[in-house]
Amino acid sequence: TQLLEQSPQFLSIQEGENLTVYCNSSSVFSSLQWYRQEPGEGPVLLVTVVTGGEVKKLKRLTFQFGDARKDSSLHITAAQPGDTGLYLCAGAPPPGYKYIFGTGTRLKVLA
């Protein structure tokens, strides 16, 4: 059973457009992490969100943790070709579950 569902699965947009990626679960997470992975490389941690309702900004990227800590979103403003990659959310749900990654969103930003 996949506990972290991401949407959309694929996204292709023009440079300068805005976009939002979602990460949803029916379970409560104590924290969620967002990674970006480029072809041929391992995932690189972007941010960790811990508190329900928390908003974190990383340049043009805005991350939000849902109030109930069951979902998170990543918003990119004025996307650039360098933002292209696979975006993954990840976390460790309630005790007894393993650290898991979401299904991933593959983003392509066209120049």
Add this chain to the structure above:
Amino acid sequence: EAGVVQSPRYKIIEKKQPVAFWCNPISGHNTLYWYRQNLGQGPELLIRYENEEAVDDSQLPKDRFSAERLKGVDSTLKIQPAELGDSAVYLCASSTQGFYNEQFFGPGTRLTVL
């Protein structure tokens, strides 16, 4: 500071052959993870070490997979015998001790089983 080093980067083998992957974590990182990533999906945890102890290997298919982390530094993941379905990228990550602190990933080993 050097990152997580993995070798080989690519491996092509025939089914039923053995294969081994090697990982050198970031210096000072006590926790080491092995993940498997199938094409188009997120990584799936296989095993987690705290120093030389495997503290979570519940996702490791023990009939054909084995891992070791001698002296609590480098680690080796082995598959014997390999099956077609084992084709994937095998990622190693390390972190400072603690439950899923920030993980630093290596570039992975892409395994193709023919």
